[in-house]
Amino acid sequence: RNRQHQLEMQQLIETFPMFAQVSEDSQEELLLLFRPKSASPGERVVRAGDRGDGMYFISSGAVEVQLEDENVRLEAGAFFGEMALLSGGRRTADVVAVDFCEFLLLERRDFNMFMARHPALRAAVSNMARERTEMNVSR
Ligand code: CMP
Numbered sequence: 001r002n003r004q005h006q007l008e009m010q011q012l013i014e015t016f017p018m019f020a021q022v023s024e025d026s027q028e029e030l031l032l033l034f035r036p037k038s039a040s041p042g043e044r045v046v047r048a049g050d051r052g053d054g055m056y057f058i059s060s061g062a063v064e065v066q067l068e069d070e071n072v073r074l075e076a077g078a079f080f081g082e083m084a085l086l087s088g089g090r091r092t093a094d095v096v097a098v099d100f101c102e103f104l105l106l107e108r109r110d111f112n113m114f115m116a117r118h119p120a121l122r123a124a125v126s127n128m129a130r131e132r133t134e135m136n137v138s139r
Helices: 003-015 017-021 024-033 082-087 108-117 119-137
Strands: 035-039 044-046 054-060 062-066 071-075 094-097 101-107
Touching: 003 017, 003 024, 017 119, 024 101, 024 108, 054 082, 054 108, 082 108, 082 119, 101 108, 108 119
Parallel strands: none
Antiparallel strands: 035 101, 044 094, 054 101, 062 071, 062 094
16 A cells, blocks of 8 residues: 555544544545545535435535524534435435535445445444434424
8 A cells, every 4th residue: 555545544534533443444445435526615515305415524614504493514524414325315404515615425325335334334424313313303
């Protein structure tokens, strides 16, 4: 493994500590699966009611999750778009870029394949989704 690759993996784990729990091989696999995406301020990245195309990891910038009565800001290191993938249902909210953003997109079939082989990671993502859902229904 070359130096460039090692640096990329180090950076990935610094931004997203949750990936420290998977093996180096799996980290490398993730780097291959991730699709880089960017967005400009004001751009809608995820539309409520759509089918889920993938899960987004924020490498830089910030987004706003537009809920019925509140907006939740998510920044670098956070993720979104996990709910529709886990439920097999529709996007639960609009997500809009509030800065220039860079994302790593894990497409749905890659998400399903990768998470099936990494139950601890899947559990961490599911727990976050559950917390978010509870937050949304209790408001
Ligand atoms: P999904 O429903 O696929 O698309 C909209 C996303 O907004 C959702 O996945 C979550 O990732 C995110 N989201 C929904 N509710 C909250 C919340 N209360 N806090 C943070 N993010 C949320």
